[in-house]
Amino acid sequence: MAQRQKEMLNLSLQKLEEASLSAQSSTKEEASLRMQEAQLISRFVAKARTVVPKGEVILNESNIDSVLLEDGDVINIPEKTSLVMVHGEVLFPNAVSWQKGMTTEDYIEKCGGLTQKSGNARIIVIRQNGAAVNAEDVDSLKPGDEIMVLPKYESKNIEVTRGISTILYQLAVGAKVILSL
Numbered sequence: 001m002a003q004r005q006k007e008m009l010n011l012s013l014q015k016l017e018e019a020s021l022s023a024q025s026s027t028k029e030e031a032s033l034r035m036q037e038a039q040l041i042s043r044f045v046a047k048a049r050t051v052v053p054k055g056e057v058i059l060n061e062s063n064i065d066s067v068l069l070e071d072g073d074v075i076n077i078p079e080k081t082s083l084v085m086v087h088g089e090v091l092f093p094n095a096v097s098w099q100k101g102m103t104t105e106d107y108i109e110k111c112g113g114l115t116q117k118s119g120n121a122r123i124i125v126i127r128q129n130g131a132a133v134n135a136e137d138v139d140s141l142k143p144g145d146e147i148m149v150l151p152k153y154e155s156k157n158i159e160v161t162r163g164i165s166t167i168l169y170q171l172a173v174g175a176k177v178i179l180s181l
Contacts, residue, residue, distance in 0.1 A: 002055025088149035
């Protein structure tokens with residue numbers, strides 16, 4: 001599974017690099033900016049290629065009986081916890097004691113709020129079983145959840161921006177890693 005996740009990540013990285021290198025410019029100044037952007041993206045891609053996905057498979061109680069284990073598979077049962085982890089583009093990433101009724105925004109505020117790099121960043125919640133959900137789709141947080149604020153990336157090229165967002169999401173979920181740009 002980790003190998004397949006790595007292949008999908010590499011494919012996304014390749015598409016991102018191609019999009020950044022093929023972006024059209026209408027002025028010299030824009031061409032210079034695009035070249036700087038392409039260099040930054042190339043450094044990001046090189047760093048992202050070193051990430052090793054964990055190869056985790058998300059299981060739910062409803063489908064646990066139908067999963068076939070293979071030689072070498074490891075079953076990881078997470079410990080019970082009363083904490084919610086908050087990390088990524090927050091001022092003070094931290095573990096916060098779970099409280100019924102607290103929202104994603106409440107936990108982020110307990111960690112000092114969003115950083116300047118967050119902008120209108122994508123926020124995801126990683127459940128204890130490994131499932132990743134957009135924070136907007138989460139009705140209530142549970143003990144053991146992780147809130148991850150992905151960095152915002154600005155680019156004039158919408159395809160490049162979409163590619164970076166997708167890759168950051170894949171890295172965050174597949175390897176539980178956030179790269180600093």
